[in-house]
Amino acid sequence: MGVVIPLDESKNKQASIKPLVDLTRADMERVNQLILAKAGSDVQMIPEVANHLISSGGKRLRPMLTIATANMFGYKGxxxxxxxxxVEFMHTATLLHDDVVDESDLRRGRKTARILWGNQASVLVGDFLLGQAFRMMVEVGSLEALDVLSTAATVIAEGEVLQLSVAKNMDTTEDDYLQVIRAKTAALFAAAAEVGPIVAGTSKADRAALKSYGMNLGLAFQLVDDALDYGGKAADLGKNTGDDFREGKITLPVILAWRRGNEEDRRFWREAIEGGKNDDAGLERAYGLITKYGALTDTIARANHYGTIARDALAALPASPWKSALMEVIDFCIDRVN
Incomplete structure (x- = not known):
């Protein structure tokens, strides 16, 4: 089931994060060692739960942004x-909490921590990782970096609560949805990209440019994720396709299909999302309506819009392999729907 939406067919090659991975490899090895060390605890369940998710194959894109945006200005610390x-601990904590709130069974192709250890353990280990994240921020000794990341943590929590308040509510608007993903997803991308130039001691203009890059990259990334749930493969998404529908999540493809549908279509969406009638037959109909009303195509168009803003944010920065790699990350995030 599902429909894959092609993007620009004139592209000669698939975008990749390999340039960014190669440039950040040495520092990311140190990051990974630090992550494993800081995930340790005398309380046996903590490293078990933490390492289940930490070692599950995530791309570590957010911490790579921090490494890249510091090194592109010649930082040597x-x-x-x-x-x-x-940043990675903040992200991991968010995933642990998300899976509890969303009652998710699968994360990156594996059973979620909440399924294996329970909701309480997932929430508390997430809290432990947040605590370790803030300890490392304090060790850095930059009040500006601490301010950026602690503010992001607050915004993410606000986004979680906002998503809860609009869950299973078909009256949710596109503006409501964008407010949720700006807080839940894009805020951490923005913070990850901004703290690099902060510790590198570069100009406020460069810092603002990279914050804008991260924010708009994060918006594009989440829009594509939401499109993939209705038009992708589980291998690309890291969870089962259709999970958003089964969990009653209001995402942009649903909002657009609802808004453009007739009375009968809207009755279906209310019964499926608000009433919980989200079986396989309902999912098949949802795919059909989303395709019929061009909701996936337009969701990807919006992702491209934010990708363009991210590219523009980088445009004024000096040419370098780092800048080129960050540019390609934008295409990689969007091209996942191909």
């Missing part, structure tokens, strides 16, 4: 390593 590990 180790603060970026601690901040990158902090």
């Amino acid at each position: 180790d603060a970026q390593v601690k901040l990158a590990a902090s």
Whole structure:
């Protein structure tokens, strides 16, 4: 089931994060060592739960942004390593909490921690990782970096609560949805990209440019994720396709199909999302309506819009392999639907 939406067929090659991976490899090895060390605890369940998710094959894109945006300005310290590990711990904590709130069974192709250890353990280990993240931020000694990341943590929590308040509510608007993903997803991308230039001591203009890059990259990334749930493969998404529908999540493809549908279509969406009638037959109909009303195509168009803003944010920065790699990351995030 599902429909894959092609993007620009004139592209000659698939975009990749390999240039960014190669450039950040040495520092990311140090980040990964630090992550494993800081995930340790005398309480046996903590490293078990933490390492289940940490070792599950995520791309570590957010910490790579921190490494790249520090090194592109010639930074020669180790603060970026601690901040990158902090960013990854914040992200991991968010995933642990998300899976509890969403009652998710699968994450990156594996059973979620909540299924294996229970909701309480997942929430508390997430809290432990947040605590470790803030300890590493303090070790760096940059109040500006601490301010950026602690503010992001607050915004993410606000986004979680906002998503809860609009869950299974078909009256949710596109603006509501964008407010949720700006807080839940894009805020951490923005913070990850901003703390690099902070520790590198570069100009406020460069810092603002990379914050904008991260924010808009994060918006594009989440829009594509939401499209993939209705038009992708589980291998690309890291969870079962259709999970958003089964969990009653209001995402942009649903909002657009609802808004463009007739009375009968809207009755279906209310019964499926608000009433919980989200079996396989309902999912098949949802795919059909989303395709009929061009909701996937337009969701990807919006992702491209934010990708363009991210490219524009980088445009004024000096040419370098780092800048080129960050540019390609934008295409990689969007091209996942091909």
